[in-house]
Amino acid sequence: MQYHVTCTKCKRMFTITADASDRMHCTCPYCGQSLMVNLPTMAEPVRSSVQQPIPDNNDNKGNNAGMKILITVLIVLLVGGIAAFAFIEWQNQQEAARLEEKAQREAHADSLMQVRAQQEAQAADAQRKDAQRQSICKFVKSFYQKAVLEADDPTFYERYLTPYCRQMIFGVDADNNDVDKWSAWWGAFGTTADRPDYEALQRNLNVTPGEGNWYNVRLTQDGTTEYRQIKVSTVDGHVLIDDVR
CATH class of the missing domain: 3.10.450.50 (Nuclear Transport Factor 2; Chain: A,)
Structure with missing residues (x-):
C-alpha cells in the first residue's frame, strides 16, 4: 500500500510503500530526517495530481511585441507617407513658382525686346527721314x-x-x-x-x-x-x- 507522508522538519510530502501495520520507520528523501510514521488502518489510494496548464507569458509577451512592432511599422509608414506627400507637394509648389518666375522673366524679356525693337525701328525711321530731309x-x-x-x-x-x-x-x-x-x-x-x-x-x-x-x-x-x-x-x-x- 502507498501512503503520503509529510516531513516534520522540511514540511515536504513524499510517498512510502508499506504493508499493513500500525507504524513504520522511514527517512525523508529531501532532508534526511528520520521519521516514525503511524499508518492508518485503511490506506488511501494515491491520487495522481493533474497539472493545470500554466499560461505562457512568453507567448503573450511575443504577441505584445509583435503588435507593438506592427503598430510602429504602421506609424512609420503613415508618417513617412505624410512626409513624402508633403515633400512632393512642396516640390510641385517650388516647380510651379519656378515656372511662373521663368514665364514672367520671359514675358519681361519679350516686352523689353519689343520695346527695344520699337525704339530701334523708330530711331531707324527717324534717321531715314532725317537723311531724306x-x-x-x-x-x-x-x-x-x-x-x-x-x-x-x-x-x-x-x-x-x-x-x-x-x-x-x-x-x-x-x-x-x-x-x-x-x-x-x-x-x-x-x-x-x-x-x-x-x-x-x-x-x-x-x-x-x-x-x-x-x-x-x-x-x-x-x-x-x-x-x-x-x-x-x-x-x-x-x-x-x-x-x-
Whole structure:
C-alpha cells in the first residue's frame, strides 16, 4: 500500500510503500530526517495530481511585441507617407513658382525686346527721314546755286518743277515766247532787292527743313535777309519743286 507522508522538519510530502501495520520507520528523501510514521488502518489510494496548464507569458509577451512592432511599422509608414506627400507637394509648389518666375522673366524679356525693337525701328525711321530731309536740303540748295543765283535762262531747270509749279510761275501759256521767263523765275525764287548781289547770296545761302514737305531758304545780302519757302514732291522717284512762296 502507498501512503503520503509529510516531513516534520522540511514540511515536504513524499510517498512510502508499506504493508499493513500500525507504524513504520522511514527517512525523508529531501532532508534526511528520520521519521516514525503511524499508518492508518485503511490506506488511501494515491491520487495522481493533474497539472493545470500554466499560461505562457512568453507567448503573450511575443504577441505584445509583435503588435507593438506592427503598430510602429504602421506609424512609420503613415508618417513617412505624410512626409513624402508633403515633400512632393512642396516640390510641385517650388516647380510651379519656378515656372511662373521663368514665364514672367520671359514675358519681361519679350516686352523689353519689343520695346527695344520699337525704339530701334523708330530711331531707324527717324534717321531715314532725317537723311531724306538733309538730302532734299542739298537738292534745294544746289537748285538755288545753279538755277537761281547763277543762271540767266531758267528754261533748262524747268524740268525740276512739277506741272502745277511751272504753271504757277509762268502762267497757263508757259510756252508763249512773249513771257519774260527770267523775271517770272526771279520773282518766284529770288529777292526783292533792286540790285541782287549774287556772290553774297551764294555765300550766305542756307536751307533748313520746315514743316512737312516745306523747306526754308535764307537769302541774305547787305545785311538784309529774306526767306523763301519751297515745297517739294517726289514723283517717280525724282524730287521736284511743287510750290514756292
